[in-house]
Amino acid sequence: MKVSIIGIGPVGLVTGAAFAEHGNNVVVADIDKERVNALNSGKPPFYEPGLDNLVKGLVSRGLLRGLFKPSNDSENLPLYYKSIRDTDITFICVGTPPNPDGSMNLEYIKKASIDIGTALKDKKEYHLVVSKSTIVPGTTEDVILKLIEEHSSKKREIDFGACSNPEFLLQGSAIAGALNPDRIVIGELDKKSGDVLMELYSDFDEKIPRLKVGIKTAEMIKYASNSLLATKISFANEMANICERFGVDVYEVMEGVGLDYRINPGFLRAGVGFGGSCFPKDVKAIASASRSKGLKVPLLDSVLLINEEQPLRAVELAESAAGDLKDKDVCILGLSFKPDTDDVRETRALPILMKLLEKGCKVTGYDPEPKAVNNFRKLFHQDFSIVNFARSIEEAIKDKDIVIIQNEWEDFKKLEPRIFKTLMKKNPVLIDGRRIYDPEIFLKEGIIYRSIGWKRNF
Numbered sequence: 001m002k003v004s005i006i007g008i009g010p011v012g013l014v015t016g017a018a019f020a021e022h023g024n025n026v027v028v029a030d031i032d033k034e035r036v037n038a039l040n041s042g043k044p045p046f047y048e049p050g051l052d053n054l055v056k057g058l059v060s061r062g063l064l065r066g067l068f069k070p071s072n073d074s075e076n077l078p079l080y081y082k083s084i085r086d087t088d089i090t091f092i093c094v095g096t097p098p099n100p101d102g103s104m105n106l107e108y109i110k111k112a113s114i115d116i117g118t119a120l121k122d123k124k125e126y127h128l129v130v131s132k133s134t135i136v137p138g139t140t141e142d143v144i145l146k147l148i149e150e151h152s153s154k155k156r157e158i159d160f161g162a163c164s165n166p167e168f169l170l171q172g173s174a175i176a177g178a179l180n181p182d183r184i185v186i187g188e189l190d191k192k193s194g195d196v197l198m199e200l201y202s203d204f205d206e207k208i209p210r211l212k213v214g215i216k217t218a219e220m221i222k223y224a225s226n227s228l229l230a231t232k233i234s235f236a237n238e239m240a241n242i243c244e245r246f247g248v249d250v251y252e253v254m255e256g257v258g259l260d261y262r263i264n265p266g267f268l269r270a271g272v273g274f275g276g277s278c279f280p281k282d283v284k285a286i287a288s289a290s291r292s293k294g295l296k297v298p299l300l301d302s303v304l305l306i307n308e309e310q311p312l313r314a315v316e317l318a319e320s321a322a323g324d325l326k327d328k329d330v331c332i333l334g335l336s337f338k339p340d341t342d343d344v345r346e347t348r349a350l351p352i353l354m355k356l357l358e359k360g361c362k363v364t365g366y367d368p369e370p371k372a373v374n375n376f377r378k379l380f381h382q383d384f385s386i387v388n389f390a391r392s393i394e395e396a397i398k399d400k401d402i403v404i405i406q407n408e409w410e411d412f413k414k415l416e417p418r419i420f421k422t423l424m425k426k427n428p429v430l431i432d433g434r435r436i437y438d439p440e441i442f443l444k445e446g447i448i449y450r451s452i453g454w455k456r457n458f
């Protein structure tokens with residue numbers, strides 16, 4: 001099939017690569033020329049393990065290409081619309097960032113919908129529009145399809161079809177998630193729409209469960225899934241804080257809890273909280289949308305509150321181990337929101353950094369992925385001279401009083417206690433925010449070790 005995708009973000013590009021890998025002809029469009037140029041030269045514009053090779057191969061075989069969406073006064077605009085019109089299916093994969101009050105910002109969704117409508121104006125054949133962006137239930141039908149109808153003068157179900165096809169990939173292992181998802185959820189406007197999308201997925205492993213539901217249900221499945229995963233994390237974090245007071249190790253507790261087949265061990269690792277472009281934003285968006293319908297959402301509110309406070313626990317632990325933090329040399333290892341990505345959206349490194357600066361610390365940040373450091377610099381709008389960015393782990397750790405592990409890159413897991421002992425100042429304090437080390441080994445080496453939910457923090 002011929003597929004067009006709007007948005008060269010992690011979702012658009014990885015989804016596009018997955019469909020191209022299955023032999024479809026895919027064009028991925030973006031308003032960001034740099035992203036389009038990078039894609040067309042065979043290089044993904046962001047870091048995702050394995051994506052380099054996959055994209056390079058697909059671009060050179062002519063199965064995947066980037067398409068620049070020109071500005072509205074450009075004479076190239078008709079060519080852009082033609083490229084969209086010439087495909088059978090268009091996926092909307094633009095961002096849905098939060099407004100300051102937590103509600104969903106539909107600016108990109110609306111613009112993409114208007115573009116699709118304009119492109120379909122002169123199309124005689126049937127076209128399928130699929131929303132993959134995470135959007136509050138009702139948005140596909142009430143916003144996207146309405147705008148497409150307005151700008152194309154065509155009718156849903158007659159001239160074009162629509163589906164919601166939420167994306168569940170995890171950055172850092174996104175390719176596996178897109179090529180071999182654990183389920184395919186298709187919210188169909190009508191039977192024909194669902195059948196066309198099902199056909200696109202017909203090459204995917206037949207063992208992958210396919211679930212056909214209504215559009216609003218599919219949209220809600222995404223929010224319910226992310227809210228439940230975020231709840232598991234905040235639950236583990238609250239249990240961690242409780243366990244510490246009882247001298248019990250939360251990791252041992254959660255191992256026992258996760259063995260229950262009704263619960264499963266995923267997302268029960270206590271730490272400095274969840275970040276990224278999805279969990280915080282999605283929980284806030286569905287909570288805000290529910291409130292606008294007059295509903296209280298105390299569980300989701302608590303999930304978010306625990307998550308806001310959790311990164312500060314790392315600073316509290318540092319303070320309890322090292323005393324007054326004023327003028328202490330502190331290093332944050334890991335700036336991206338999780339390992340194997342350069343994405344820093346809602347990274348827990350930021351609240352940790354801000355708290356350390358407030359306490360008068362001298363802070364150094366380090367991430368093994370240089371793009372993550374650059375992205376973090378853009379996120380942190382203040383004067384950069386007050387934060388030092390190291391170019392190697394050794395440089396980051398050297399002469400520090402305290403090291404805080406913010407995420408679990410493999411490079412950090414491999415570090416021997418000896419390296420901390422040798423490079424850090426006297427009485428080195430290690431705050432293991434993700435429990436990547438065995439506490440006993442570090443204690444034996446004479447390192448003052450603390451970790452979220454560890455039984456001997458007090």
Ligand SMILES: NC(=O)c1ccc[n+]([C@@H]2O[C@H](COP(=O)([O-])OP(=O)(O)OC[C@H]3O[C@@H](n4cnc5c(N)ncnc54)[C@H](O)[C@@H]3O)[C@@H](O)[C@H]2O)c1
Nearest residue numbers: 007008009010011030031094095096108111112133134167
């Ligand atoms: N990132 C994830 O792990 C993930 C996972 C599942 C679902 N989602 C959801 O998928 C959606 C996309 O996420 P993302 O992280 O890929 O977003 P992103 O913001 O990283 O990328 C979106 C891209 O769309 C482009 N864009 C915006 N408006 C456009 C327009 N009118 N025409 C062409 N391009 C346009 C932007 O320039 C950007 O490159 C969001 O709703 C997100 O919540 C994300």
